[in-house]
Amino acid sequence: xxxxxxxxxxxxxxxxxxxxxxxxxxxxxxxxxxxxxxxxxxxxxxxxxxxxxxxxxxxxxxxxxxxxxxxxxxxxxxxxxxxxxxxxxxxxxxxxxxxxxxxxxxxxxxxxxxxxxxxxxxxxxxxxxxxxxxxxxxxxxxxxxxxxxxxxxxxxxxxxxxxxxxxxxxxxxxxxxxxxxxxxxxxxxxxxxxxxxxxxxxxxxxxxxxxxxxxxxxxxxxxxxxxxxxxxxxxxxxxxxxxxxxxxxxxxxxxxxxxxxxxxxxxxxxxxxxxxxxxxxxx
Amino acid sequence: xxxxxxxxxxxxxxxxxxxxxxxxxxxxxxxxxxxxxxxxxxxxxxxxxxxxxxxxxxxxxxxxxxxxxxxxxxxxxxxxxxxxxxxxxxxxxxxxxxxxxxxxxxxxxxxxxxxxxxxxxxxxxxxxxxxxxxxxxxxxxxxxxxxxxxxxxxxxxxxxxxxxxxxxxxxxxxxxxxxxxxxxxxxxxxxxxxxxxxxxxxxxxxxxxxxxxxxxxxxxxxxxxxxxxxxxxxxxxxxxxxxxxxxxxxxxxxxxxxxxxxxxxxxxxxxxxxxxxxxxxxxxxxxxxxxxxxxx
Numbered sequence: 233x234x235x236x237x238x239x240x241x242x243x244x245x246x247x248x249x250x251x252x253x254x255x256x257x258x259x260x261x262x263x264x265x266x267x268x269x270x271x272x273x274x275x276x277x278x279x280x281x282x283x284x285x286x287x288x289x290x291x292x293x294x295x296x297x298x299x300x301x302x303x304x305x306x307x308x309x310x311x312x313x314x315x316x317x318x319x320x321x322x323x324x325x326x327x328x329x330x331x332x333x334x335x336x337x338x339x340x341x342x343x344x345x346x347x348x349x350x351x352x353x354x355x356x357x358x359x360x361x362x363x364x365x366x367x368x369x370x371x372x373x374x375x376x377x378x379x380x381x382x383x384x385x386x387x388x389x390x391x392x393x394x395x396x397x398x399x400x401x402x403x404x405x406x407x408x409x410x411x412x413x414x415x416x417x418x419x420x421x422x423x424x425x426x427x428x429x430x431x432x433x434x435x436x437x438x439x440x441x442x443x444x445x446x447x448x449x450x451x452x453x454x455x456x457x458x459x460x461x462x463x464x465x466x467x468x469x470x471x472x473x474x475x476x477x478x479x480x481x482x483x484x485x486x487x488x489x490x491x492x493x494x495x496x497x498x499x500x501x502x503x504x505x506x507x508x509x510x511x512x513x514x515x
Numbered sequence: 516x517x518x519x520x521x522x523x524x525x526x527x528x529x530x531x532x533x534x535x536x537x538x539x540x541x542x543x544x545x546x547x548x549x550x551x552x553x554x555x556x557x558x559x560x561x562x563x564x565x566x567x568x569x570x571x572x573x574x575x576x577x578x579x580x581x582x583x584x585x586x587x588x589x590x591x592x593x594x595x596x597x598x599x600x601x602x603x604x605x606x607x608x609x610x611x612x613x614x615x616x617x618x619x620x621x622x623x624x625x626x627x628x629x630x631x632x633x634x635x636x637x638x639x640x641x642x643x644x645x646x647x648x649x650x651x652x653x654x655x656x657x658x659x660x661x662x663x664x665x666x667x668x669x670x671x672x673x674x675x676x677x678x679x680x681x682x683x684x685x686x687x688x689x690x691x692x693x694x695x696x697x698x699x700x701x702x703x704x705x706x707x708x709x710x711x712x713x714x715x716x717x718x719x720x721x722x723x724x725x726x727x728x729x730x731x732x733x734x735x736x737x738x739x740x741x742x743x744x745x746x747x748x749x750x751x752x753x754x755x756x757x758x759x760x761x762x763x764x765x766x767x768x769x770x771x772x773x774x775x776x777x778x779x780x781x782x783x784x785x786x787x788x789x790x791x792x793x794x795x796x797x798x799x800x801x802x803x804x805x806x807x808x809x810x811x
Contacts, residue, residue, distance in 0.1 A: 255571070255641045292688035293642065300644045300653070300683065300691075307649065315678030316548045334548050335678065338643045 244269050244350035246465075247329055248343045248364055249279070249336075251289050251298065260341065261288045262364045263298055266305070267350060267357050268324025275309035275324045276353060277302050278361040285368040287432065294339070301340040305332060348465055355381070355490050356465050359429040363464030366432030374427070382411060382425040382460045385489035385496050393504055394423060402451035408444060416507035419455030422448065423500055425489070426478070428471035429464040438474035445482040456503040457484040460496055532762055533590065533608045535633070538615050539564045541624055542571060545639070549679065551575045551585055551699055554624070555639060558609055572636035574609045575699065576619070578627040583770035584709035585699035586635040587763050591778060592670055592698030594759035598752035601662055602694045604637035604682070608764065633764045637696070646681030648691065651728050655686035658741065659693045660732040665745035666752075667723035668792060669785050670701040671716050676724050702773075702781060711772030717784045720792055742793050753786045 244267050251263035263286060264279035279298045280286050308314040309323040314331055321328050329345045336342050350356050358377075361367070369377065383391055394412035400420050402408035413422045426441040428434045441459065448454060459478055463471060475486045487496035536558035545553040554576060559569035577583045589606070596603050611619075613631040620628060648654055667675045674680060675695070683691035702708040703716030725733075733741045759782075760775045768774060 252641050255639075256568075293685040296685060296689065296691075297642060297644055303649065304644070331548075334546065335645065337546055338645065339641050340644075 243271055244348050244353070244356075245324065245326075245329070245345040246348045246360055247332075247345050249298075249301075250341045250343065251294060252339045252341065253288055261286070262366075263289055263340065264302065265357065265360045265364050267348060267353060267360065268309075268329070268345070269350075269353075270322050270325040270328070273309070273312070273323040274353075275305070276357050277305060278357050280365065280367055283370050283373060286365055287368075297339050301336065308332070350465070352490055359462060359490070360465050360468070362427070362430040362462070363469040364431065366430055368432065378425045378427050378462065379411065381462055381489045382423070385460050385487070385493040386412075386423070386500065387497055390497060390500055390504075394421075394500075398422075400448060400451065400453055402449075402453075403447040405451065406447070408448040408451070410448065414504055414508065416455055416504075418507050419453050421456045421458075421500070421503050421507050422454055423458045423460065424484075425460040425462070427462040428474050429462045429469055431464075431469050434469060434471050434474055438471075438478055442478045442481045445478070445484060449482060455507050457482060458496070458500050458503070459484045459486040460489040461486055463488045463490065532764070533593075533606050535608045535610055536560055536569070536572065536636070537562045537564065538574070538609050538611045539567065539569055541615075541619060541622075543624075545573045546679070549677075549697075551582060556609060556636070558607070558636070562610075571639040572607060572609055573639050574634050574636040576611075576625060576629045577634050577767075577770070578625060578629045580709040580770045581705045583630075583767050584702075584773075585705040587767055587771060587773075587778075588670075588701040588705060588708060589635045589698050590763050591759045591782075592666075592672075592695075592701050594755065594762050595670070595752045595782075596666060596695055596698070598755045598759070599662055599666060599748040601659060601666070602684075602692055604640065604694060604696055607636050607638070608633040609636035610634075632766060640682070640684065642685060643694075644683045644691070645679040646683050646693070647676060647678070647726060648681065648683055648693065648728055651731055653683070653689075653691050654728075654732075655690040655692050657728075657732040658736050658744070660726070660729040661736060661741045662745045662748050663693065663695050664723055664725060664729050664733075665742065665749050665789065665793075666695070667701075669749050669789055670698070670782070671703045671719055671785065672698060672723055673700040673704050676726060702778070708773050709771045711777065713773055713777050713781045717781045719785075720788070722792055743790075746789050746793070749786060749789060753782065756782050 247266045248262050249264035250260035252260045264277060266275055266277045268275040279302045315335060317331055326345055333342045394414050396412045397409060398413040399407040399409050400413060410422050411424045413420045424441065426437050428438060445457060461475055478484060479486050485499060539557045539559050542555035542557055545555045553573045555571050556574045557569050558572050559566045575585060577586055593603050593606050610633050611631050616629040616631045619625050651657060680697040682694040682696045684694055686692040699705055702713060707716055756779050760778050
C-alpha cells in the first residue's frame with residue numbers, strides 16, 4: 233500500500249464542479265472534480281491545467297476564474313478556515329461541502345457530494361477528472377499518462393522483462409508498434425494500454441487500439457496479448473463495453489490498471505513464464 | 516407612473532436616483548449565508564413586464580428597519596464609490612409590486628413581510644470570484660485596495676473583510692479588477708444607522724480593518740503617499756455628498772431614525788478627520804502630503 237493509499241476507515245466522497253456557460257439558460261459544463269476524505273480532512277481538487285482543453289469552456293479568463301476558485305477551496309481545506317464555517321466543520325464532510333456549495337455562487341458551482349469507492353486517491357482523482365470533464369491532452373502528455381499508469385501497474389520486475397516500444401510484423405508484414413513486449417519461441421507476449429476513462433475520447437481510443445491489435449494479430453507472431461486500461465472510478469464513464477469490444481475483437485485479456493493491477497501483473501508474469509521460462513529471449 | 520401606490524418620484528430625486536426596474540419573478544437565494552439573504556430576482560424595465568425576459572438582479576429585500584438602513588447605506592455608498600473613481604456593480608432600484616411582495620411571503624421565500632416599493636439591487640454577474648483576493652499579483656490595480664480601505668474608514672464600513680464583500684472581475688487574462696460590492700454595513704452598521712446612532716460612530720478614531728494585501732498595496736504605493744492619494748479621492752468624492760444622499764428614495768427615510776442631514780454631517784465629519792485617523796495609526800504625520808485640503 234502506497235503512502236497515499238486510503239486507510240481502512242477512509243470514506244471518500246467526490247464532488248463535481250460546473251462552469252456556468254450560459255447563465256440565461258442555466259447551462260453549465262463539468263469543469264473540475266474533487267475527492268475528499270472527511271476522516272482525515274483531506275481534499276484533492278482537479279481543474280484543467282493550462283495545456284488541457286475542455287470543449288465548451290474556452291478562454292483564459294474562464295481558466296483564471298476556475299484557478300482562483302480552486303485556490304480558495306484548497307485554502308479553506310488546508311487551513312480549516314472557511315467563510316461562515318466553524319471550527320468543528322471537517323473539510324470534505326457533507327456539511328463542509330454544503331457550505332462550499334453555498335459559497336460558490338458565481339461562474340464555478342459545486343454539486344452535492346457523492347460516494348466513491350476510492351482505492352488510490354491520486355489515480356482515482358485523475359480518472360474521475362477524465363471521466364467527468366473529458367479534457368483533451370496534448371498527444372505527448374496523453375501518451376505519458378498511459379505509459380506511467382501501465383508501468384505502475386506492471387511493476388518493476390515485469391518492467392525489466394518487457395521491452396518498451398517494440399515493433400512487430402503485423403498485417404501484410406507491416407510493423408506494428410506496441411507499448412511493450414517480450415519475444416518467445418512461441419511468439420510475442422504483448423502488453424499495450426489504452427485510456428478508457430476519458431469521456432470524450434474513450435471510444436476513439438478503444439477503436440484505434442482494437443484496430444491496431446487486429447493488424448498485429450494478422451501477423452501470426454503473437455503468443456499472448458494483454459491490455460491495461462485506465463478506467464473511470466466504478467465504471468462511471470460506462471466504458472465496460474469498450475473493454476469487452478477490445479477483448480472480443482483481438483483476443484486480448486484486458487485489466488483495469490488500478491483495481492486489477494495485481495491480477496494484471498500475475499497474468500502477464502504467468503504468460504511470460506509459460507512462454508519463456510524465467511528468461512526473455514533477446515530481440 | 517403609478518403602480519399600486521408606487522410613484523417614480525419615490526425613487527429619489529430625478530437628478531441622482533438609480534435606474535428603476537420592476538420585479539417580475541423570483542429565482543431563489545443568491546446567498547443564504549449572508550445576513551441580508553439576498554435573492555435573485557428577474558426584473559424588467561417595463562412595469563407591466565412587456566419587455567420580458569429582462570435581467571437577473573441580486574436584491575436585498577427590505578423586510579425590516581435594519582434592512583432599509585442597509586439599503587440606504589448601499590445607495591449612498593455606491594454613489595460615493597463611483598465618485599472616488601472606483602468600480603461598482605450596476606445598481607438599480609427594484610420595485611416590488613404589492614402582489615409580488617405578498618407572493619414572496621405566500622410561497623415561503625421570506626419569513627417576514629416584505630415592503631412593496633423600491634429595494635436596492637445590483638445586476639447579477641456570473642463571471643466573477645468572491646473576494647477578498649489572496650494574491651497581490653492577481654490584481655490589475657492594487658492601489659484600489661488602498662482607496663477602498665480609505666472609503667471604508669470614511670463611511671465606517673464594518674465588514675469589508677467578509678467573504679464576498681469584494682468581488683474579483685476579470686480585467687485581463689491574468690488579472691482581476693476589484694469591485695466593492697457590499698456596503699450594507701456602513702455608518703457603523705445597519706442597526707446603528709436604523710436607530711440613529713451616527714454621532715457616536717462619527718467620532719471613531721480608527722481606520723477600517725487593513726488586510727495584508729492592502730498593507731502591501733500601501734507600501735508599494737509609497738506608504739503615506741499611497742494613503743494621501745486615497746484620501747484625496749475621498750475629498751473629491753465628498754463634494755458629491757448631497758447628490759449621494761439625494762439618491763436615496765424618499766420613503767426609505769421613514770423607516771430609520773437617521774435623516775439625510777445626519778448622514779451628510781456624518782460624512783463631512785469623518786471626511787475631515789480622515790487624515791488624522793490614518794496619521795494616528797502607523798503612518799506618521801503623512802509627511803509632505805499634509806497640503807491635502809481637509810474635507811469641509
